[in-house]
Every structure is written in structure tokens, then in C-alpha cells.
Amino acid sequence: MAEAAGAATPIAFSGAPLDRADNLRADPDALAARMDWKARLLLLDGLMPSLDDGGQLAWGTLADAPQDAELVFLGLDRSQGGEKACFASVPPQGDSRPRIANPQLWSLMTSLAPDQLALYGGARSLVDWHARHRFCAQCGHPTHVAKGGWQRNCDTSGGCGAQHFPRTDPVTIMLVEHDGELLLGRGLGWPEGRFSALAGFVEPGETIEEGVAREVLEEVGIVVTGVRYILSQPWPFPSQLMIGCVGQAQSRDITLDETELAEAHWFSREDVIASLDGAPDARMVSPPPHTIAHQLFRWWISQ
16 A cells, blocks of 8 residues: 555555456456356446445446446455455446546545545546547547456457557646745635645656656746655546656746646745644645645655
């Protein structure tokens, strides 16, 4: 289970308890043999999980899958002795809404146990990708599930035969330091007082370090050097990998990109500690504990 130094809680969406069993993915006959009465199906309502009476992820059998639904193999569960193959069904369509538009998602992040949240997050990303990639991006012909759901292939009959794989989009999220203080920003539309680390997608042809430097320069006009990796977090909305870094600012002069941020300010160590402690007179409100930004704050304080 991934955990930041000084962190009070594990990194959300990390630590899935299943063995992904790549050897089974690559062997259609062996995988088919696992699709028996012992196999488990993660019960989903679209992309949202169904919960049992104990507030845990609900499971059924493969007989509970919608008729003609595509099934993806999540992995093997060895937690209770034996070995059960776990699957999820692909919904009719993906979810294009921003996560902030679904309050139930935020509730799940705090109510599900860490291993349950990690299992759900991985399944959500995978089935959402399948729902969005039923046709080949190269020729437009239908695609079908391959390698247990960790690949889609374009039809060779009339199609181009291309292979497609679930995507993960790298996003840098960075602490910008200068003389013992952090530069933090408030995003457009965020509540007053809510500040977090700067973040942005890594672009084609960039290293992580180059992505950090470019995003900081674009958003606040500050040159950053000495970028170092700290920790990461899967973020399944829909398929991001948050890459937490720290870098050194070469100045304190902020030139704000108002199309990206509502405001940005420097905060002292005492400011960050007061925010994490929930002090009523804190200068800012920190991101919630299940976010990587919160864990980066705690890492920084522990140094």
C-alpha cells in the first residue's frame, strides 16, 4: 500500500488486493476455464459501484452480468483461501461528466476501505475505457475485447486489425518551494480559501521534469529547477496517474495565468500546518486527505 512519508492515510486508489495474473490474460483457454460458478462479478450501476449491507463493494456471479455484456478480467482474489477469478462488465457508455458533478464519488472516497477503493478505481478506469473504445480509432470498424479485457482488437474482417490498449494519462502535480515556503494556487470555480499544488498534463515529447517546469512557468510565470519525484496516485476519472514532484522556484514574482487559476500565493510552513490541522484561523483550506496534494503537504511538513 503506497503511503507518503508523514502521511496519516494511504494514498487513495492504491493497493488493490487482486493478483492481475497476466499469464491468464494471455491464455484465452485458461481464462475461460476460470469463468465458472466460483468466479465473481463486481456489481456496477453504470460506472458506480453497488454496495452490500456492510457498505463494501457488492459481488455477484457471472450469471448476474447483463445479457451480451463484455466482461473484463480484474484479477485473482486469494484473500479468503482458494483462488477466485474476478470480473466486471462493460457498461453501455462511459461517464463524460467531471467528477465534481457526482457527489457520490466524493462520498465513496471517504467511506470505502482503502483496498476496496483501489479495486473499484482500477475496475472503473478499465470498463470506462472499454465503453469509450468500441470502434477502432484507426479505421472506424468495431473492436472486441482481447487479453481478458486488457486490450481491444479491431476486426480483421473488414477492419485494419489494429490493437488498442487501456490508456493512462500522466499528470504532474508539484510543490514549488522558495525559502521554506510553498507556492499554491486556487483553481477557477473553487471555493474561496481552497488551495492546492499546481498541476497539469505531461505533453508528448516531455519528461516529467520538463512537464513540471513548463506547467509552473505557464500558470504562474516562475522558472523551476531541481525537480524531484516524491510519490504518485492513480486517479480513475477517467484514467490519470498523478505524479507528485517538488521543485525549486528561481523567483517569487507571480505572473498569474487567469485562464488557469483564480489566484496563487506563497504559504509558510506554519500556514500549511494550520491548514492540515483544520485551524479556524488558517490562511487556506487544504485538499481532502484522499488526494495526493494533501499527502504531498504532509510529506513536505515531515521533511
